[in-house]
Amino acid sequence: MPTVRAIDPNTLPKHFDAVEAEQRWHATWDQLGVYAWNAQRPREETFVVDTPPPTVSGSLHMGHVFSYTQTDVIARYQRMQGRNVYYPIGWDDNGLPTERRVQNHFHVRCDPKTPSVAGGIHLEPASDTKGPPRLVSRPDFIELCLQLTRQDEEAFKTLWRRVGLSVDWALEYSTIDVRCRHLAQLSFRDLWEKGHVYSVEAPTMWDVDFQTAVAQAEVEDRPTRGAFHDVAFGVEGQAEGFVIATTRPELLAACVGVTAHPDDPRFKPLFGKRAITPVFRVPVPIFPSELADPEKGTGILMVCTFGDATDVGWWREQKLALRQIIGRNGRFVPVEFGTDGWESGDAAAANAAYAQMVGKTVHSARVAVVEALRDPANSATRDGTAPLRGEPKPLEHAVKYYEKGDRPLEFVTSRQWFVRLLDKKEALLAKGDEIRWHPDFMRLRYRNWTENLNADWCISRQRYFGPAFPVWYPLDAAGSPDYAHPIVAERATLPVDPTVDVPAGFTDAQRDQPGGFTAETDVYDTWFTSSLTPQISSGWELDPARHRQLFPADIRPQSHEIIRTWAFYTIAKALLHENMVPWQHVVVSGWILDPDRKKMSKSKGNVVTPVALLDQYTSDGVRYWAASARLGTDTAFDEKVLAVGKRLVTKLFNAGKFVLGQGGEVAGIDAELDRAFVQRLARLVAQVTKSYEAFEYAHALAETESFFWHDFTDTYLELAKVRARDGGGGSALAALRLGLSTLLRLFAPVLPYITDEVWSWAFADETGSPSIHRAPWPGPADFREVAAPADAESFDLAVAALAAINKSKSEAKVSPSRGVATITVKANAATLARLAGVWDDVMASTRIVEHRLDPTADLADGVFEVSDVTFLAAPPKDG
């Protein structure tokens, strides 16, 4: 029989120093290449994670740690199952969040007309953001974005390593890097060739601060305080007017129509006539519309270019005039009245009234218009009273905002690029159903969004820090761009920067010259690139062989609030490019909530910083907390759970120290108790494996933890340790080691540090797996050589007898370790007979000297009672 040498517990620290161990294991894992993806292994052995690239625009909070750890646990399980795990990490650095952060950090604004700083720009963080921001050129602005995101990426990387993410750092990328830009442009080119993209000049949702168009998916409603203003309009050719209610009086100058419900008797007589607006005295058509709600406001409303999406619809259907008074920066632009089919009225007076509005923001224009509406001279009716009827009535209503913006969106007419999606809803829904969602109900979020989609995807942004469109426009003889015939760069020429590169058939001298060409200066919506993360991993057209190896991915981890954006767009791209699904599974993490059950987020100022918690509870402790929550379940942040995780780490350390501290001859596992334990262990492994296969890592952890703590350390270890320690316990020694080795591996996905630490004390050499994270996942092969116990209930009988004896000690208020001089154990005869195989272990662990087994017919099977207990004298206290 082989002999195992005990480790010397004295060579181990008294307490587990997690911070030291974490540093040490990072180095070891790097050196061993434990997490490296092997490009040589085939697809069927590979497990591909489509990792979310975190937005690099600030700091990571516990919500990030929570969800990324959950993904890591799944990846670590797959790796131990022998899969070749492709687990990349990227940084989503392009886009508005970064631009905004750079603007604030350095107090700058990008101005394409400003010349670049010679020798490259270097700025210190701005200490004072008062006064006008410094204007910097587009290349300088991009450089500042890159500088700042590089810093952020380093900080993120440090934290992710600390948390123990088993990503392959060789696969690190950023969404602004040249390869991602190349892939984004290839994607555009492919969509262009397939006829899925188009550009059009139309009213589009517009953020006046960022001065860019935004997509439907990035819009959110926010309850906003406003006020109903009752405003009297005149009617052409009659004395009687009517009163509209509006929350946006400042748009009065942009009023191009008036509408009410077709069946509303109050306004029926007005349809077909023209209303006269107060102040500006513009005549506008009054038309019926089913969309007008007689119950709302006064039942009749003004249509402006543009107050909201409904206005856009009416403007199109009724072919109303266009008077776009709000400019791209949110300020009122000059407008000439009298040139839009207006015949009657006083254009000069209107122009004079409007002249005071030019340059004002929405807010101050509102003040100005309301002021004008208080003046009876501005009345459009003939009753001589002020157009504003009564005082504004405050209300709170939902207003559309860009999700990252601060002021309400406006509809601004501009030329934008779109991906045509509205005609592909059926195909999009079908793809969504091909994917398995965890939890399954999350697919309904996707369905709901897709079914209710009401606009194509606006992919152009009038910004700077993002991949460029590979597009130029020919200029006609007058120097005007021919938007109907864009020049899209050929695949082979990509990537291009249209502001630097020259389209085929032109020379650089023709740039921005009549008869020449001009660059498209818009950049992509950040989701246009982010929706390609599976292709960024696979290389797609840049590396077809790798693409076949890595696409579709196995899992897409993400949170549920971005199903409408990230998941949706990624599914759309895979559909449009290759008619495929981008991944087999979507695993949706929940949120961390405050104790008040509000989402933890930076804006709410309730974020707990991860580093302090990692220091206090160890990385494994924090991971334990994250892995305790099921997918899709929002969880209240509870520090007690982290403390439990830390205790589990300590317990593993101590149990490992004890088990591996026992040496001696190892025998086959043949004692009844040992066989009964191994049978339980094998059953646990089967259950835990099943849970992991279903992405139910929290269930797997709970089962493992319960077995480890209750069945292993409190029960089996106590029952077997005397035999293992006092020689002749080769079977117990082997079973204890098998138990420890198995439990360490079951815990390894969640607790990578402590498990590898204990593994390294003995099992690394014994098994030839230097890191537990490359050790084989436990399975039937580990237990094949151990015979089943003679009695299937041996383990439970031993536990029940042990509990009965312990209880007598507890009731007598003596130490559990106190020796028992005499005891009588009662059970029915059959139970006592079945106990025989494990009774010696029970006696040894409870320190029974003399006992009597008393068969009693009236006790149920498996039930023990003890009586006549006397104890040995307490051992002398030393010191």
Next chain:
RNA sequence: GGUCGCAUAGCUCAGUUGGUUAGAGCGCCUGCUUCACACGCAGGAGGUCCCAGGUUCGAUCCCUGGUGCGACCACCA
């Protein structure tokens, strides 16, 4: 307003494919300096499984309705 989720011990959460006394951890109580671990061990108290109906021999679990909390979407005159 539409869709979805949740509601189980003081707290954080499991669980029951419908079946005798519903679980864990934390917290609480009673003990135990125990030779792996006091970040421990033993013992214990604590629950109308949100409410009302229905199906069933039987419901915490299934169905219907309601209440509360949360999310996503819509509502912007």
